[in-house]
Amino acid sequence: MPYNTMFTKEKKDIRLPKIKFWCENYPGTRCPTFMEPFILLCLYQKPLCGYEIIHILKDCGINYKVEEYGFFYKTLNIMKEKGFILPACSLDNKTENVCKIMYFISDKGESKLKEWVFSLNVMKNDLDTFLNYYDDFYKK
Numbered sequence: 001m002p003y004n005t006m007f008t009k010e011k012k013d014i015r016l017p018k019i020k021f022w023c024e025n026y027p028g029t030r031c032p033t034f035m036e037p038f039i040l041l042c043l044y045q046k047p048l049c050g051y052e053i054i055h056i057l058k059d060c061g062i063n064y065k066v067e068e069y070g071f072f073y074k075t076l077n078i079m080k081e082k083g084f085i086l087p088a089c090s091l092d093n094k095t096e097n098v099c100k101i102m103y104f105i106s107d108k109g110e111s112k113l114k115e116w117v118f119s120l121n122v123m124k125n126d127l128d129t130f131l132n133y134y135d136d137f138y139k140k
Helices: 035-045 050-059 066-081 107-139
Strands: 085-091 099-105
Touching: 035 050, 035 066, 035 085, 035 099, 035 107, 050 066, 050 099, 066 085, 099 107
Parallel strands: none
Antiparallel strands: 085 099
């Protein structure tokens, strides 16, 4: 899809949920970050540059320290290599010599987002089942 038509692609205004940064208390060996589905959801709404995505993630409660921005950009590059997102250069209006990389979701990325939504719903149901079972057992 050409770059200019991506900006006119109409999408429903998605309100991203506020989430608690729970990874600090995660009891497992490796905490899932869910960065990929959040990035896909951000880009499903409209094309954004990396800096804008970081600010949206912060608004959702996902705060990264400056030293963790490398992980964010590495994730973007991996998503680009997998074909989930497409980069395009846009000249910055303030300084016409500066190219700002805008990312937008590809058809493959939209399919991946749907997979994430399905998987997260299954995970949510499993978590609800576990917590209900625990509550029932604990109350006895």
